Amino acid sequence: MQKFDPLKKYSFRKARDWKYPLWCSLAVNAYLDWLRRSFHSEGTIRSYKYVVYNFCDFLLLKKLSSFEDLNRNLINEFLRIDLHSTVNGTSGRNSVLRQFITFLEDNNYLADQTIHGVIPAKLAHHRKIITILSDEQISCINEYRKTCNSPIELRDAAMVMIGLKLGFRSSNVINLKLSDIDWMNKKISITQYKTKVSISLPLSVDVGNAVFRYMKYGRPECDDPHVFVRHKAPYGILSGKICSNALNRVLSTVSDGSSVKFHTLRKTFATSILKNNAGVERVIDALGNRDSTTVNVYLTYDELHMRKCALSLKEMSIPMGGATK
Incomplete structure (x- = not known):
């Protein structure tokens, strides 16, 4: 462990979830805990959290005060503006977001229990050629x-x-x-x-x-x-x-x-x-x-x-x- 230097200037970055209201952070943390119980690695959980918080940022810009206000038009608008440079990136974003919204439905955060269906389940992507040893x-x-x-x-x-x-x-x-x-x-x-x-x-x-x-x-x-x-x-x-x-x-x-x-x-x-x-x-x-x-x-x-x-x-x-x- 690095020794603390009293003469050195340190900076500490706050966790990203500090700025979110309780209705948002409680649901997100419950989802992340569910991922941990499902044996996802911490690296996977970090990447999923990034997608979910981007979605939450969008909802806050739209002045939402609860996930109950979420509708299909808002999801479609987020999918249009949250651009990715690759098809795999877009497909991965969709998978995480669809899973998160399904989690919200299953835990009664949403009134509409079918709203996840607006997110495409899969996108066509390129297939890599499998390489094996000669x-x-x-x-x-x-x-x-x-x-x-x-x-x-x-x-x-x-x-x-x-x-x-x-x-x-x-x-x-x-x-x-x-x-x-x-x-x-x-x-x-x-x-x-x-x-x-x-x-x-x-x-x-x-x-x-x-x-x-x-x-x-x-x-x-x-x-x-x-x-x-x-x-x-x-x-x-x-x-x-x-x-x-x-x-x-x-x-x-x-x-x-x-x-x-x-x-x-x-x-x-x-x-x-x-x-x-x-x-x-x-x-x-x-x-x-x-x-x-x-x-x-x-x-x-x-x-x-x-x-x-x-x-x-x-x-x-x-x-x-x-x-x-």
Whole structure:
């Protein structure tokens, strides 16, 4: 903790909600508390709060004295003037605002229980192309695991193998604890940091060997409960960025100069399950996802099975003789 300097001039910024009347701040704080009880991260809650307070600023400019005065025309006017530079930004704003107004309806802040319907639920947005590791990159990781020796190299190899073979996010890797690994039954059990969903996955030989080598020959002796720790005092938990740094160090010999995100390992893991005929439900269980929405995109990389979905041009009454004049 920084020592207080009596000769230094300090400034303190008030919390944003100090200027709002009680009818507004009480409802907003109740909504934020509901988000916390729903296991949203503090970062997510801060971004949601920004949207909600912008909406409240607009309502105060319109001289509202209660949420009961809210109507569809006011919501539509706010949507028109609250401009965003991207479709994703607009869509995200709409989702938060729609959720907030639905919360107000459910808790009897609004007389009209259907007013949330004026906000578009979704907007069309671009789809990103999912990037997965190439066979050359995967071979590079396996070779690195076998030849690494220094403590940092052993840590890098263990982190990357967990991401590649278990599909862990970087947040799950850095929060992995010694007690999460059941060596006798060869499995790893965690509660995911992002979704709070518990998963238990088998500990394969290659992952187990990588983690064991790090713990025996690379990990500093310390009382910290996490598997992966800093290698300089004070020992303790690492930052999430270290996982991407580790992956790029491992892939340095086959890199084209561009950075590879650690989340690419999770996408590669999901795609490999599909390619092995395991099915979407198996992917959902392994990733710890709540539904198939974020998993279906990986189906496009299962080229072998995607070919079987192709429709016959003849059956679609499309002539095969080329274009007609």
